[in-house]
Amino acid sequence: MCVAYYLVKAGLRTLNIDQGYITAGTSGAGNGNIIVGNRQPGLLAELARRSLLEYERMGNGEMGDFELERNGSYLLLETEAQAEEARQLIARQEGRGLSLAYLSAGELAEAVPGVSAKLAGAVYCRDDCSLNPLLFLRALRRRIQDHGGGFAFYEKVGKIQRTPSGLFCVYTGAGTYRSPVVVDCAGVQARPIASLLGEQVPVAPNKGHIVVTEKVPHLRIPAKLRDWADASDSQEGEPVNTVIESTAAGNLLIGKSEAGTESSASVSLPTVRAILDRALRFLPCLREVKVIRIYTGLRPRSGDGLPIIGASAITAGLYYACGHGGDGVSSAPETGRLLSRRIAEGRSERIMREFAPARFIKP
Numbered sequence: 159m160c161v162a163y164y165l166v167k168a169g170l171r172t173l174n175i176d177q178g179y180i181t182a183g184t185s186g187a188g189n190g191n192i193i194v195g196n197r198q199p200g201l202l203a204e205l206a207r208r209s210l211l212e213y214e215r216m217g218n219g220e221m222g223d224f225e226l227e228r229n230g231s232y233l234l235l236e237t238e239a240q241a242e243e244a245r246q247l248i249a250r251q252e253g254r255g256l257s258l259a260y261l262s263a264g265e266l267a268e269a270v271p272g273v274s275a276k277l278a279g280a281v282y283c284r285d286d287c288s289l290n291p292l293l294f295l296r297a298l299r300r301r302i303q304d305h306g307g308g309f310a311f312y313e314k315v316g317k318i319q320r321t322p323s324g325l326f327c328v329y330t331g332a333g334t335y336r337s338p339v340v341v342d343c344a345g346v347q348a349r350p351i352a353s354l355l356g357e358q359v360p361v362a363p364n365k366g367h368i369v370v371t372e373k374v375p376h377l378r379i380p381a382k383l384r385d386w387a388d389a390s391d392s393q394e395g396e397p398v399n400t401v402i403e404s405t406a407a408g409n410l411l412i413g414k415s416e417a418g419t420e421s422s423a424s425v426s427l428p429t430v431r432a433i434l435d436r437a438l439r440f441l442p443c444l445r446e447v448k449v450i451r452i453y454t455g456l457r458p459r460s461g462d463g464l465p466i467i468g469a470s471a472i473t474a475g476l477y478y479a480c481g482h483g484g485d486g487v488s489s490a491p492e493t494g495r496l497l498s499r500r501i502a503e504g505r506s507e508r509i510m511r512e513f514a515p516a517r518f519i520k521p
């Protein structure tokens with residue numbers, strides 16, 4: 159959707175073809191966290207930093223309210239070894255424009271009521287934000303339509319061919335669409351779409367669970383609580399680590415799991431138990447809160463964990479914007495801006511080299 163948004167703003171005509179509605183894919187089934195203060199600064203953090211500037215521009219009037227909140231996050235530290243790693247990270251980040259601060263256990267307890275007294279401390283990442291993905295998708299759709307962009311919903315792309323004049327013919331059950339440019343931004347389906355044109359793009363699903371609680375206004379979490387540790391194997395379920403956040407409506411969202419190349423969206427109860435057990439280590443008062451819903455989504459993960467953004471090195475006119483894994487919300491606007499510049503003006507910014515499809519799909 160962000161690619162279409164920047165293309166229509168550049169004056170091009172677009173048609174978003176989707177087998178469902180705007181919320182049919184992973185973007186309608188994830189959290190809306192924009193994570194800038196990562197443990198490993200690098201390309202993803204840079205995409206997130208640039209995207210945040212775009213989100214703020216859009217949120218300042220152009221798009222209307224999509225619950226963009228610069229609420230920051232706390233990376234929770236369980237051990238003295240993690241606390242030492244955290245202090246070293248903060249020292250390395252100094253002067254790089256990221257706002258990270260170390261909190262002792264006492265300072266954390268003051269900032270986040272109810273947090274476990276056993277924690278060693280936290281890193282506060284002031285720049286991390288969140289938004290409501292559903293409201294953002296709706297706002298994007300409106301803006302794309304305002305600029306003359308079209309949508310074909312509930313149409314599944316089943317075949318793509320080139321005409322002798324070089325146009326693509328995109329076939330769905332309901333229609334045939336001709337265009338000199340096709341962008342494969344089909345999320346976990348990016349691979350089968352690319353294969354319609356004979357290209358092999360390594361994007362595989364990685365399942366995540368989110369637990370939703372009842373509304374608990376008395377337990378409002380001032381900033382997202384995130385695990386310092388990587389997702390690690392739970393006893394019975396899938397690898398999990400913790401993210402806890404309050405929604406604007408007062409519910410808590412508790413995640414998250416990361417399952418290999420799982421392609422079914424089914425709920426695993428052992429995994430849900432592992433998510434909740436881990437979250438309780440950080441926030442014991444959750445024991446009193448009722449769960450009302452559990453949902454899953456499939457992250458579109460690329461072969462090397464970085465998104466695939468740019469022109470095909472084989473098929474002229476074919477572009478990719480896929481493989482964003484668990485960072486698609488954090489990096490969507492900058493992905494759209496970079497790719498639309500490449501398509502509309504033929505200009506590739508330096509950072510795009512790192513995301514080039516040619517690292518996987520070679521002529």
Ligand SMILES: Cc1cc2nc3c(=O)[nH]c(=O)nc-3n(C[C@H](O)[C@H](O)[C@H](O)COP(=O)(O)OP(=O)(O)OC[C@H]3O[C@@H](n4cnc5c(N)ncnc54)[C@H](O)[C@@H]3O)c2cc1C
Pocket residue numbers: 159175176177178179180181182183184185186187188189190191192193313314315316343344345346347351365366367368413414454455456457458479480481482483484485486487488489
């Ligand atoms: C549990 C969970 C939590 C997450 N939390 C965060 C977070 O906090 N922050 C963050 O940055 N990221 C997060 N993510 C990741 C983020 O949601 C994804 O990276 C992002 O949504 C991927 O967007 P996409 O546009 O590539 O794919 P999608 O949103 O899946 O869009 C692809 C679209 O292509 C359509 N499509 C597929 N095949 C066809 C076809 N043949 N014909 C027509 N249409 C087709 C689909 O219907 C879909 O609408 C999370 C993911 C999960 C699962």
